[in-house]
């Protein structure tokens with residue numbers, strides 16, 4: 001048996017097309033296009049690539065993109081001042097501060113400074129609290145995209161055993177909250193979990209979000225399970241030439257694909273969905289900020305995914 005591949009390229013293109021259609025309606029109703037501001041501090045080359053791709057896709061969906069690149073030694077007060085300006089700017093509906101920040105900056109303080117209604121990363125404690133207590137808010141992009149991927153292959157999530165490996169605030173914790181909202185029985189595993197392999201083997205849904213290349217192999221996977229690989233790890237690829245690299249997930253795809261029922265690839269999986277859901281969150285934020293109901297297609301998606 002070989003697993004069904006959950007194609008992030010197809011699913012993200014579909015979601016971006018839906019966003020673009022809704023943007024047309026939004027512009028018709030309000031006269032303004034939703035705007036997304038992305039803030040990048042420092043010059044990590046991988047981050048710069050993601051930021052550029054976000055900017056391109058934002059514009060392709062009919063929205064406005066505002067990029068702010070700050071030097072690596074930016075003072076925290078200057079970053080907070082920029083966030084205050086973006087909070088006050090009516091043309092900006094979404095604010096994303098690319099993580100991780102340089103070490104001298106306090107991520108908690110920076111995220112706390114973002115207006116929760118513009119927090120399209122869903123990282124502000126207000127949005128995390130809303131998610132944990134089942135109230136409407138902005139949901140972190142990667143878990144949101146992972147839920148859309150699960151929904152594309154599973155008729156029902158209710159009652160399934162879900163194991164999330166990783167407890168980060170950006171992915172692991174919100175992922176667990178979303179699975180719980182979908183009535184899964186949820187386990188959050190992490191670096192201190194005893195017999196991680198046995199815990200993973202119980203999972204009908206296995207979400208890997210640890211940041212360790214190929215950590216989860218086929219013998220950790222229950223036959224027929226749905227596997228969502230959130231890992232984006234750049235590793236040396238001498239076979240491609242000296243100094244070359246390639247992306248691998250947290251799952252050892254080649255052994256996992258022979259056991260799982262469905263699996264997301266890396267690249268071409270969750271990463272692509274993360275950018276598409278960022279656009280969706282920006283559109284949703286633009287509606288809410290103006291007191292407008294979310295477009296029906298997103299309200300329907302919310303009901304399907306989160307009950």
Ligand SMILES: Nc1nc(=O)c2c([nH]1)NC[C@@H]1CN(c3ccc(C(=O)N[C@@H](CCC(=O)O)C(=O)O)cc3)C=[N+]21
Nearest residue numbers: 050097098099100121141232267268269271272274275
């Ligand atoms: N505040 C914040 N929010 C984020 O959501 C956030 C962040 N900071 N910091 C960095 C990580 C990483 N991230 C990715 C987005 C898209 C791809 C993506 O499009 N990947 C493609 C192609 C990747 C490639 O080829 O380089 C793929 O997996 O197929 C990957 C990773 C968002 N992140």
